[in-house]
Amino acid sequence: MARTAYRTKQKELLLSYLKETGGQHFTVEDVCAHFAKEDETIGVATVYRYLDKMVGEGSVAKYVIDEHSAACFEYRGESACMEAAPHFHLKCEKCGTLIHLQCDELSAVQTKLFEDHGFELNPMRTVFYGVCADCRKKTGTEE
Amino acid sequence: MARTAYRTKQKELLLSYLKETGGQHFTVEDVCAHFAKEDETIGVATVYRYLDKMVGEGSVAKYVIDEHSAACFEYRGESACMEAAPHFHLKCEKCGTLIHLQCDELSAVQTKLFEDHGFELNPMRTVFYGVCADCRKKTGTEE
DNA sequence: TTGCGTGCAAAGGTTTTGCATGGCA
DNA sequence: TGCCATGCAAAACCTTTGCACGCAA
Numbered sequence: 001m002a003r004t005a006y007r008t009k010q011k012e013l014l015l016s017y018l019k020e021t022g023g024q025h026f027t028v029e030d031v032c033a034h035f036a037k038e039d040e041t042i043g044v045a046t047v048y049r050y051l052d053k054m055v056g057e058g059s060v061a062k063y064v065i066d067e068h069s070a071a072c073f074e075y076r077g078e079s080a081c082m083e084a085a086p087h088f089h090l091k092c093e094k095c096g097t098l099i100h101l102q103c104d105e106l107s108a109v110q111t112k113l114f115e116d117h118g119f120e121l122n123p124m125r126t127v128f129y130g131v132c133a134d135c136r137k138k139t140g141t142e143e
Numbered sequence: 144m145a146r147t148a149y150r151t152k153q154k155e156l157l158l159s160y161l162k163e164t165g166g167q168h169f170t171v172e173d174v175c176a177h178f179a180k181e182d183e184t185i186g187v188a189t190v191y192r193y194l195d196k197m198v199g200e201g202s203v204a205k206y207v208i209d210e211h212s213a214a215c216f217e218y219r220g221e222s223a224c225m226e227a228a229p230h231f232h233l234k235c236e237k238c239g240t241l242i243h244l245q246c247d248e249l250s251a252v253q254t255k256l257f258e259d260h261g262f263e264l265n266p267m268r269t270v271f272y273g274v275c276a277d278c279r280k281k282t283g284t285e286e
Numbered sequence: 287t288t289g290c291g292t293g294c295a296a297a298g299g300t301t302t303t304g305c306a307t308g309g310c311a
Numbered sequence: 312t313g314c315c316a317t318g319c320a321a322a323a324c325c326t327t328t329g330c331a332c333g334c335a336a
Contacts (some may be wrong), residue, residue, distance in 0.1 A: 003322065006290060008336050028326085044291045067207040067214055068301075070325060090262050099262070105255045112248045118276025119233050119242070129268040133261025149315055150311050171301085186318045191301065213300060260321075292333075302323070304319080 008041045014050050018060070018075040025063070025098055027070040061124035065098065072098070076124070086110075086123040094135035103137055157193050161203070161218040168206070168241060196280045203216040204267035208234055208241065216242070219267070229253075229266040237278035 017031055028047045035042050051073055052061035063072040088106050090099040113119045160174055171190045178185050193214055197203035206215040231249050233242040256262045 004290080004336075008291060010292070025314075043291080044325095045294080045327080046292055049291090056325095064207055064210040067210065068324070071210055088207070090256075090260075092262075093265060093268070101260065103259070105259070106252065109249065109252050113233075113271070113273070116161055116246070117233070117244065118279065119271070119273050120279060121271055121273040122236060125236070125272040127269070128262070130255070130256070130262050131262040136261065136263060147311080147315080151310070151316060153317070184318080187300095188319080189317055190303075192316085211299070290333105290335080290336090292331105294330095296327105296329085298325105298327075300324090302321105304321085305319095307317080307319105309314105309331105311313090311315100 001014060009040075010046050011050065013015075013040055013042055014047065022075050022077065025072045027072060029070055052127050058124075063089060063125065063127055088123055088131070089127045091127050091129050092132035092135055093129055094131055097132055097134075098131065150163065150184075153189050156183055156185055157190065165218045165220065166243075168215045168217050170215060171214055186279055201267070206268065206270055208270065231266055232270045233275070234270050234272050235275035235278055235279055237274055240277075242275065248264060 013035055014031065017026075017034060028044055028051065031047050032042060032044055051060055051062070055062045055073075059076045061076055061077055063074070067073050086107065087100050087102040090098070090101055091097070109124065110121045111122050156178055157174065160169075160177060169232050171187055174190050175185060175187055185270055189269065194205070198205045198216075202219055204217045204219055206217070208215050229250065230245040233244055234240070235242070253264045253266065255262050
């Protein structure tokens with residue numbers, strides 16, 4: 001059963017950070033560094049523990065952007081239900097930009113996948129890889 | 144410039160493995176284990192080195208399925224150009240199954256993303272996360 | 287006082303890298 | 312002979328886990 005959740009300083013700190021950065025991406029390191037600058041301490045383990053729990057609850061989304069860099073998290077609001085404002089993520093393989101995209105066409109894909117293939121897409125975790133408009137313009141010769 | 148590429152045993156071994164398993168997924172460990180059973184030796188570093196190069200050339204696709212398990216690779220054929228037979232990958236978050244899906248609707252998304260947002264989707268790297276039909280049937284209560 | 291929450295450090299896993307050796311041309 | 316390719320082991324990286332201590336209730 002749900003244990004009594006203590007109200008601790010770290011939890012408050014993390015929640016305040018989440019609200020500040022709502023909708024933006026951050027890593028665990030970002031969180032720790034942010035508070036280190038303010039002379040507050042919050043250990044990585046603690047951040048991981050909270051974030052993992054919140055991912056399970058759906059209020060935070062976790063994205064594996066690249067296998068070798070830290071995972072990206074994103075706050076989706078306390079009462080965020082997944083259907084609320086689903087958006088997708090486009091990751092540019094050239095410049096590394098992560099684009100938020102709210103697009104009906106993509107939502108249609110979600111429906112299509114479900115109806116035709118019985119597959120229930122999870123937009124909270126899916127990342128589209130490719131090359132963004134800006135990078136395509138630049139001939140694309142550079143790495 | 145392109146250096147003279149030597150013809151080595153390891154390269155042959157890897158290529159033969161790729162052709163055998165064409166279209167299937169494998170990890171670096173799979174490759175090494177496969178040859179270890181046949182008393183052939185091919186080190187992980189070598190496999191990573193070749194695979195990374197081939198990913199760059201487009202003949203092998205690399206998927207980050209889960210941040211904590213090994214990366215999945217897939218051979219796409221020597222002369223595989225990306226337009227040839229693009230298919231997408233659906234990863235079930237419940238049972239872990241990786242589904243290959245060749246679907247015109249999804250190809251339409253690719254076009255849509257390109258036309259409306261200038262984003263050139265890379266199907267070789269994109270993985271759709273969600274829940275597969277089988278797992279949805281099973282009430283979905285289990286982890 | 288009870289026992290959850292925390293931080294530190296160690297462990298765990300995959301992938302990369304350095305370096306000496308081996309093998310292709 | 313020259314130099315690319317290889318394998319081993321160590322390093323690097325992110326994330327998880329064990330454990331003792333601190334703090335909320």
